[in-house]
Amino acid sequence: CRFCCAVWRCWLGRTSVWCDPVMKTFLLFLATAGFLPLAPSLVHASSCSDFTDPDDCTDHKYLGVHTCSYCETQRECHEVGSVYDDCANKCCASHATLSVCEASTYEEIDHRSCSGWVNATVWQNTGTDYTWPEQTAGATNGAGVALLFSGGGARAYTCAMGQVRALTAMGLMDGNTFEYIASSSGGSWFSSVYTYYQSGAADDAQLLGPYIAPENLTTAELEVMPDGCMGASPQTSLYEQVVKYTAETAVSLSYTIHDVWISAVAHCYLEPFGITTDDLFAWTEANAASIREANGNLADYSIITPQSDRPYLVMQGTLLGPSDAHPFMEGNESYQVLDMAAFATGLPYSMETTYLSSNGDTTTVATGGLTETFAYGGAAPAAGLGTAAFAELSLPIPDRPFTLPRAVGISSMAPSSLFSTTSTDYTEIEEQIWDAAGATEAVTMLVGDGGDVENYGVISMLQRKMTKLVVNINCVTPLNPDWDPAIQPVPTSSDIDGYVPALFGIPTEADEGYSLIYNQVFDSAEFSALATAMLAAQEAGDGIVIPQTLVTVQNDFMGIDAGHEVQVLWKYTTLPTNWYDALPAELRAEIESGSSGKYKNFPHYETLTQLELSAEQVMLLANLEAWVMFANEELIRSFLAQ
Numbered sequence: 001c002r003f004c005c006a007v008w009r010c011w012l013g014r015t016s017v018w019c020d021p022v023m024k025t026f027l028l029f030l031a032t033a034g035f036l037p038l039a040p041s042l043v044h045a046s047s048c049s050d051f052t053d054p055d056d057c058t059d060h061k062y063l064g065v066h067t068c069s070y071c072e073t074q075r076e077c078h079e080v081g082s083v084y085d086d087c088a089n090k091c092c093a094s095h096a097t098l099s100v101c102e103a104s105t106y107e108e109i110d111h112r113s114c115s116g117w118v119n120a121t122v123w124q125n126t127g128t129d130y131t132w133p134e135q136t137a138g139a140t141n142g143a144g145v146a147l148l149f150s151g152g153g154a155r156a157y158t159c160a161m162g163q164v165r166a167l168t169a170m171g172l173m174d175g176n177t178f179e180y181i182a183s184s185s186g187g188s189w190f191s192s193v194y195t196y197y198q199s200g201a202a203d204d205a206q207l208l209g210p211y212i213a214p215e216n217l218t219t220a221e222l223e224v225m226p227d228g229c230m231g232a233s234p235q236t237s238l239y240e241q242v243v244k245y246t247a248e249t250a251v252s253l254s255y256t257i258h259d260v261w262i263s264a265v266a267h268c269y270l271e272p273f274g275i276t277t278d279d280l281f282a283w284t285e286a287n288a289a290s291i292r293e294a295n296g297n298l299a300d301y302s303i304i305t306p307q308s309d310r311p312y313l314v315m316q317g318t319l320l321g322p323s324d325a326h327p328f329m330e331g332n333e334s335y336q337v338l339d340m341a342a343f344a345t346g347l348p349y350s351m352e353t354t355y356l357s358s359n360g361d362t363t364t365v366a367t368g369g370l371t372e373t374f375a376y377g378g379a380a381p382a383a384g385l386g387t388a389a390f391a392e393l394s395l396p397i398p399d400r401p402f403t404l405p406r407a408v409g410i411s412s413m414a415p416s417s418l419f420s421t422t423s424t425d426y427t428e429i430e431e432q433i434w435d436a437a438g439a440t441e442a443v444t445m446l447v448g449d450g451g452d453v454e455n456y457g458v459i460s461m462l463q464r465k466m467t468k469l470v471v472n473i474n475c476v477t478p479l480n481p482d483w484d485p486a487i488q489p490v491p492t493s494s495d496i497d498g499y500v501p502a503l504f505g506i507p508t509e510a511d512e513g514y515s516l517i518y519n520q521v522f523d524s525a526e527f528s529a530l531a532t533a534m535l536a537a538q539e540a541g542d543g544i545v546i547p548q549t550l551v552t553v554q555n556d557f558m559g560i561d562a563g564h565e566v567q568v569l570w571k572y573t574t575l576p577t578n579w580y581d582a583l584p585a586e587l588r589a590e591i592e593s594g595s596s597g598k599y600k601n602f603p604h605y606e607t608l609t610q611l612e613l614s615a616e617q618v619m620l621l622a623n624l625e626a627w628v629m630f631a632n633e634e635l636i637r638s639f640l641a642q
Contacts, residue, residue, distance in 0.1 A: 051077040054106035058093045069094030069101050072109050073116030075396070088115035088297075115297045118397055120375035123390040124368060124436040125348050128561045130463055131389065133343040133370065139283045140312045143179040144467040145640065147311060148458065150474050150499070151185025151412070151451040154234040154613045155605040155621070157269070159474035159573060160190035161230055162625030165208040169626075170633060173204075175309025177640060180466065182457025184450030186607075187474070188315045188411035189269045193230055195306045195313045196281060196404060198274030201228035204307075207273075211626045212619075214582035219590075222616040231622060234613040236268040258429050259400070262409030270405050279304045280374045281404040283312070283342040291374055294392075298374070304404065306342075315340045316450035316457050317410040319347070321355040323430055323444040325363040329356040333515035335453040336367065337558065339460055340407040344370035348463055349559035350437060365443050369436020371395070376402040377431040384439035398432065414608065416448025453515050455499045459558050462521055462566065468640070470569045473497055474625075476604050479538055479574055485531040496534075497572070501527055505553075518557040522550045534572055541577035543628030546570045547639050569639045571628070575603055579627050587620075 048068040051057040057077035060068040068077050071084040072091035078084040080096040091114035092101035103109045125131060134140055147167075149160040160183075167173050183191040194207070201207035209229035212221055225232045241264035249257050266277050280303045282288040288303040306313070317338035321328055334353045339346060350368025357363070369385070378398035385391055400406065410429055432442035450457070456471050475497035483495040490506055498508040498516065504527035505520030530548055537544045547569050554562040580588065591599045598614065603621050605613065613621075629636065 048077045048079045054093065058095055058104070058106060066094060066096035066099075069096060069099045070106055072106075072114045075116075091115070091117075110296075114394075116397055117394050118298065118375045119294045119392055120372035120395050121344075121390055122372070122381075122385060122393050122395075122436050123344060123370040124350060124385050125389075126350075128349065128463070128559050130348045130559075132348075132464060133372075134283065134312050134341065135464075137283075137287070137343060139287075139343065140179045141176060143177065144465075145178050146180040146182055146457070146461040146464075146466045146469050147178045148456050148461065148469060148471045149181070149183040149187030149191055150472060151183075151187050151414075151449065151455045151607075152474050152476060153186040153412075153414070153605075153607040154238075154611050154618075155476065155603075155607065156186030156474040157189045158231065158234065158605075158613065158618050158621045159603075159625045160187055160194075160472065161208060162622035163472055163571070163629055164190075164194060165211055165622065166626040166629035166633075168204055168208060169211065170629070170637075172636075172640070173309075175311075178311040178470075180314060180461060180464070181311045182314045182316065182461050183411070184316045184455050184457055185412040185414060187457075187472075188408050188450070189233075189265065190230070191313055192315065192404060192408045193233075193269060193273050193275070195310045196275055196304055197230075197307065198304055200273035201230070209619075209622065211630075212623050214579050214623070214627060215584070217583060217587055217620065217623060219586065219616070222587075222619045225615040225619065230273065231615070231618040233269045233272060234611070234618055235615060237612045238264055238268050239611065241267045261413050261415075261429065262406055265409050265412055266405040270408065275304065275404055276302070277403060277405045278302055278401075279404050280401060281305070281342050281407075282374075287342070291372070297397075301401075303374070313341060314457065314460050315407050315411045316454070316460055317407070317413075318416070318448045318450060318452040319367065319433065320416060320446040320448050320452065321353075322363050322365055323446055325355045325357045325361065326428075326446060327358045329358050329360070335515040335518075337450070337453055337459050338410070338447060339370070339463075340373070340411065342373060345373040345376040345402065345407070346370040346436075350435060351557075351559075365433070365445075366435035366438070367433055369434075371436075373402055373407075378442070379432055380434035380439040380442040384435065384437050386437065410447050411450050413448045414451065416446065416452060451499075454502075454519055458503060459519070459521065459560065462552060462560050462564065463558075465564060466566065468567045468569070470636075470639075471571065473500065473570065473572045475499075475573055476607050478604055479534055479544065479572060481535065481538060483531075483535070485528045485535075489528055491531070496531065500530075500570075504530075518555065521552050521555050521558070521560050523553055526550055530570065534570070538574050538576075541579075541581075542631040543576045543579075544570070544572035544574050545628065545632040545635055546572075547635070567639065567642065569636065573603055573625075575624075576628060576631070578631070579624060 054070040057068045057070040069080050069085045070077055070093050071087040073087045074084050080099050086100050090102040093103040093106045094101040181191050206228040207230050209226050245260045245263045282303050282305055292299050319336040319338050347368050352366050354362050354364045375395045379396040381393045381395050429447050430444050431447050433445045434442040477497045480495040501508050502516035502519040504522050505524045506527050533546045534544050549567050552564040590597045598616055
């Protein structure tokens with residue numbers, strides 16, 4: 001009885017003094033001869049776990065018998081008969097008779113079908129002569145013109161809707177005029193829906209809503225949000241959704257605090273237009289098909305593609321720093337621009353960045369490289385690219401797939417800048433980051449709002465050597481009419497949106513947690529002329545739309561070369577007197593009532609405290625922004641035609 005009990009315990013893999021190598025070999029013989037069914041554990045795991053090389057694992061023998069199998073999905077060596085021996089899609093290899101692996105060697109595994117791994121292209125660049133996957137694939141039209149939308153919550157979302165409403169009416173959103181759309185934060189709420197909406201609106205006209213001239217803007221007109229118009233989204237409280245999804249983390253084993261913001265944003269802005277939290281995104285149906293063909297385990301994944309004739313969309317986020325180094329020393333943040341798009345996501349250039357924690361410790365991380373977006377954010381591959389410019393690598397599937405809502409959530413994670421320098425990590429979003437050249441181990445990094453470092457997308461577009469930028473600055477800060485740049489060349493934070501002077505290397509009183517110290521891409525001497533022209537345009541009453549020709553200065557931290565000439569059309573949110581004077585008297589009186597009326601802070605609705613806007617607030621602001629584009633149509637057409 002004692003012997004039989006020992007045999008049974010050994011066959012089950014339980015600890016037993018009788019379960020020695022001789023007993024194991026005896027059981028292997030009995031099972032091979034058919035006297036025993038397949039054992040769940042015939043060799044103690046420690047005898048296999050020492051092997052990290054797949055070939056050494058599968059060739060391992062004990063007393064002449066193969067005892068180990070290699071599971072590709074777990075990327076580990078295991079005993080024959082263990083639960084890992086039956087890998088998903090049979091992504092395992094073993095020479096053992098008892099193994100259920102379909103491949104006898106590691107090389108015979110069909111890695112494309114392994115459930116825990118995906119095959120994805122990774123790119124790297126040396127220097128700043130960047131190769132962009134979307135351009136190589138022919139996904140852009142080569143026009144060299146980018147349309148940019150700043151961050152700013154529901155305000156920025158609404159402004160962008162009005163601006164594109166007008167540009168569409170002008171025939172400029174035809175697929176030929178603009179090569180790129182770049183966006184950050186609330187601008188990404190708009191651009192993602194505009195680019196990828198799957199349902200909810202029959203066409204762009206319904207999505208964007210009708211234009212109403214100022215003289216026709218009555219209260220009755222403003223109270224009605226047209227069916228299918230994306231202007232309805234800000235009426236859903238984002239903060240209520242954050243509370244709802246936070247509560248879910250208390251009862252869910254798979255849902256974490258890091259998913260809260262992404263889910264809340266998706267509920268308010270994306271899901272009404274058929275974009276779900278499970279949707280991966282590609283640029284064409286052929287692109288989506290190639291992803292599925294290279295990865296049989298993604299056959300059932302939803303991969304959505306954009307509406308036709310859209311400029312290629314690049315959403316901007318921020319790499320804040322390693323989670324282990326959090327919180328960071330305030331004023332010493334080394335934030336980097338995170339480029340997120342359909343073909344690839346990451347940093348186009350490689351660099352080592354040192355992060356300073358609040359306790360004085362330093363952490364240096366090597367970053368760089370672009371990864372096919374569906375595979376971004378997972379653990380490092382077995383080896384990086386080395387000196388190759390690009391290659392298809394086998395990558396672990398990320399714990400959280402890099403879906404379109406995830407990209408949008410990262411781009412708009414406004415609280416991240418505040419939390420990055422405090423001990424709390426409430427709703428922070430994390431990604432696994434590794435250097436494409438010499439990937440050995442991934443670093444868990446905090447990621448956040450594009451506005452944490454550069455709120456317009458200018459840097460991403462300059463890296464792509466665009467020759468023209470239309471920059472829509474849909475900001476919370478009104479241009480101060482009493483500011484004189486000739487007398488006060490360095491503005492205060494209440495004179496102008498701080499991201500504008502930062503691009504010229506002009507220091508301002510940046511909001512807490514933002515890191516604008518590395519943003520200079522233009523000569524400081526050019527800023528005063530821009531500010532003066534903006535003030536003059538505001539005084540003229542048709543809105544602030546200013547063309548300017550600039551040349552880049554060297555910025556090694558952001559990977560920008562000196563000497564690239566670019567024409568910029570700056571569009572800055574203001575309350576134009578000519579539009580305002582055309583409004584019905586009743587509506588003007590309502591606006592003038594300020595905080596006690598319906599249109600508090602109009603048109604500069606607060607970014608964080610006015611995330612929920614009424615139909616009237618949205619309709620009024622969107623029509624204002626459309627009017628400014630129409631009022632400056634000749635200038636816009638002339639700029640684009642040069």
